[in-house]
Amino acid sequence: MRRKIWRLTIGLVLLLLLLTFTPFVIPMGSHHPHLFGIPYTMWMGFAEALILLALTYLGTKVHPGRDE
């Protein structure tokens, strides 16, 4: 089970990697929609950084080498 979650974590990180370079994260020349007055790429980039941090934390719990 732990190995499956580890692979899922890697999969999610790779998905985020792909999304980073699409208009989903960096729409060229557009800063809408704003969130609390923050332009799109900024708040989306911040959210992405937090998600990656959370995935890294999850990864430490299920990493195959955790028991060594």
Add this chain to the structure above:
Amino acid sequence: MLNLLLIIGTLYVLALVYLTWIARDNDRSSANYLMAGSNVGSFLGLFTFAATLFSTFTILGMPDFFRVHGVGAWIFIAVSDMFMVFGILMVGYYVRRKIKESNTSYYGMAGFMQHCYRSRTAGIVVFLGAFLFLIPYVAIQIKGVVLFLDQAFPNKLPIWLWASLMLIIMVIYSELGGLKAIMYSDVLQGILLLLVIWVIGIVCLNRLGGVSQMFEQVHRVDESLLSVPGPKGLFDFQFLLGSLIGIVMIPFTQPQVSTRLVIMKSHHALYRTAVALGFFAILVILPTLFIGMYGAVHYENDSTADFLGKTLITDQLPLIGVLVLLGLIAAAMSTADSQIFGLGAEIRSLLKGEDDHALRSTRGAILIFAVICLVFSLFSPDELVLLARLSFTGTALLAPMIFLGIFSKEAARCSWMPWLTMLAILLFILSSFNIIPNKLGQIRTDLILLISLGGIAVIAGYGSGSRRVSGKSQGANF
């Protein structure tokens, strides 16, 4: 203000002396001097990783990058750093396991690659790559701080003397206390860096009236700062991708970071450090956004030096201004000492023979590297962020060769890989100086080189029977 700097600066130097004193050890072996006994816990690990990674580039470079190129700078550095942190977790384990399984004494990636490829060329290529791209980076950091000091205290000391003083202090505590002294000072320097950058960040944010007000004012100045690619079109897909690859590879290709990966006392300690480092990265980079946006609103058309001088010093209370200067010096020293020391460790990893003799040569090499950095800092250009990126990308070219060495059972069969890497480094340097085109068609040369080398390494790895370094064998701790 100079008197205040002298007082607080003296206290800071005394703190460094104290830390060097407690780091001193009777055991003067290479394992202890260069690798701190490979017994580093997660608290020390966090600060030493953080202080080594976040340098002058963070305090001086990032605010200016936000000011000139806009919010895309967050993707360029913060998001890339988060992928790097996950990379430490994902690949760091296998690097440590491979080293453990090799039953060799690890002092540096150069020596380890020499072992993996059973080829001296492999070791030399890794060392040369690190040397070629780290020396300019160390030099530019010192130069950045020295120019700043010169601007804050015009005609008090010549530039070469500021630079020499910094390097002399660094070399003294590095030579006396070894890596342990560097890591203890990293704790002090990391805390100082975080404190200073947040104080300035909060001051700037308050003056702009809060987060949404800040972006509103930036919108009025230049709307294109709020999206990619930014006003000058820098943050296009290729630039961001190349930067991300370069940054993610830092822990495996830059000796000052790869050493820290290896010397953690356990995998657990490394994992905890990785998560804390990610948190630290967000904490450090966020206030540089506030400082940069403040600059975009108030100092839109100023030069970089004027913007930084006004925002970080003139607009602040004298005590804060002095703390900024000290924070800058600390940031430059904490990265530069580790990089120079890391290059020394790489030399040690290539040396054979009696440990005492090899360590003496290594300490001599550290001194020579410091002098080279000093000379370089007096003559280098002052494009801080772009030279930092050159350093990330340049050392990233070593990554395919290093990963092939780590993940392949039979790396020795691929003895051509170090030569190919050397060729790629040469082409990258030529393209950086515009001697050959820096784009082929629409694609950047550095990206072509990185992807080609990576692809070749993957194919060669499968061809020579690659494996994931087994996680099933016995033993764990280093």
